[in-house]
Amino acid sequence: MKTITIGEASRKSGVKVPTIRYYESIGLLPEPNRSEGNQRSYEPADLRRLAFIRHARELGFEVEAIRTLLTLQDDPHQSCASADAIAKARLIEVEQRIRSLTALKAELELMVEGCGHGRVDQCRVIEVLADHGQCSHAHH
Amino acid sequence: MKTITIGEASRKSGVKVPTIRYYESIGLLPEPNRSEGNQRSYEPADLRRLAFIRHARELGFEVEAIRTLLTLQDDPHQSCASADAIAKARLIEVEQRIRSLTALKAELELMVEGCGHGRVDQCRVIEVLADHGQCSHAHH
DNA sequence: CTACATCCTCTAGCGACTAGAGGTGCAAGA
DNA sequence: TCTTGCACCTCTAGTCGCTAGAGGATGTAG
Numbered sequence: 158m159k160t161i162t163i164g165e166a167s168r169k170s171g172v173k174v175p176t177i178r179y180y181e182s183i184g185l186l187p188e189p190n191r192s193e194g195n196q197r198s199y200e201p202a203d204l205r206r207l208a209f210i211r212h213a214r215e216l217g218f219e220v221e222a223i224r225t226l227l228t229l230q231d232d233p234h235q236s237c238a239s240a241d242a243i244a245k246a247r248l249i250e251v252e253q254r255i256r257s258l259t260a261l262k263a264e265l266e267l268m269v270e271g272c273g274h275g276r277v278d279q280c281r282v283i284e285v286l287a288d289h290g291q292c293s294h295a296h297h
Numbered sequence: 298m299k300t301i302t303i304g305e306a307s308r309k310s311g312v313k314v315p316t317i318r319y320y321e322s323i324g325l326l327p328e329p330n331r332s333e334g335n336q337r338s339y340e341p342a343d344l345r346r347l348a349f350i351r352h353a354r355e356l357g358f359e360v361e362a363i364r365t366l367l368t369l370q371d372d373p374h375q376s377c378a379s380a381d382a383i384a385k386a387r388l389i390e391v392e393q394r395i396r397s398l399t400a401l402k403a404e405l406e407l408m409v410e411g412c413g414h415g416r417v418d419q420c421r422v423i424e425v426l427a428d429h430g431q432c433s434h435a436h437h
Numbered sequence: 438c439t440a441c442a443t444c445c446t447c448t449a450g451c452g453a454c455t456a457g458a459g460g461t462g463c464a465a466g467a
Numbered sequence: 468t469c470t471t472g473c474a475c476c477t478c479t480a481g482t483c484g485c486t487a488g489a490g491g492a493t494g495t496a497g
Binding site: 205208209212213216217226229230232233234235236237238240241243244245247248251252254255258259261262264265266268269272273274275276277278279280282283285286287289292 | 345348349352353356357366369370372373374375376377378380381383384385387388391392394395398399401402404405406408409412413414415416417418419420422423425426427429432
Binding site: 316336 | 452453454455456461462463
């Protein structure tokens with residue numbers, strides 16, 4: 158069984174070394190075996206787990222959600238209803254966030270277009286910020 | 298001149314009481330006058346400043362950006378180029394974020410649709426998380 | 438044997454708040 | 468007048484998901 162150092166695990170997984178140690182400290186990754194000189198040595202299974210975590214983080218899942226997803230993965234006979242629920246909740250969050258950012262974008266575009274590039278007292282950016290009433294109100 | 302308490306300022310501005318104190322502590326809001334009993338008393342100008350800050354935060358500007366925007370507002374003879382630049386930068390951030398969230402949304406939809414509602418070992422949610430290769434790759 | 442990279446642990450910091458402890462001020466009702 | 472009870476005060480510590488840095492040990496190539 159060939160094991161690798163934390164540095165190699167980092168390179169292969171794309172997760173930074175201190176982050177790997179952090180994941181271990183919060184219990185997302187199991188404590189690996191150590192070399193004689195007390196250095197962590199990782200096995201292929203650890204690397205897969207790390208890839209799972211990384212991918213889930215990229216998709217914006219919170220650490221607690223990932224913890225649940227990992228325990229599900231560890232016990233494949235369970236129903237996948239919770240995994241499904243977690244993913245659905247995340248999807249709803251993302252959709253909501255997109256809606257709100259799209260409204261924001263419109264607002265910012267108006268501000269930027271309206272800037273006459275003159276002095277502050279004619280600046281639409283500052284003006285709109287000072288007076289919420291000038292917004293198109295799609296958000297907040 | 299009628300002044301108001303921090304609680305009223307909070308209700309009128311929609312900024313929570315501890316957050317108002319926090320803004321004061323980091324120098325976004327000036328230290329207000331105090332009553333005999335050492336309680337903060339706010340004037341209309343403070344309320345306007347608070348509304349400005351709140352609106353800017355809702356639009357996702359960072360506190361440091363807001364600090365700059367406020368100093369611009371305080372001195373209306375300056376050029377509004379920096380305000381313009383800050384707003385433009387924020388716009389680009391928002392556009393980027395929307396793009397990446399839209400890709401994410403597609404990914405999550407595939408995951409959720411593919412869930413057969415059976416057991417974990419057939420669950421597409423877990424499977425995709427474990428294997429990034431199954432992604433459509435538009436993001437990360 | 439000597440560099441030098443990589444590893445180790447530990448603590449503190451980031452941004453933008455939020456929560457809680459422990460105490461004081463103030464207005465209204467009995 | 469007293470008391471009830473809410474709103475206010477300060478201060479410290481916690482949130483999330485890392486990241487940075489100090490200070491020292493280990494491992495490897497020349």
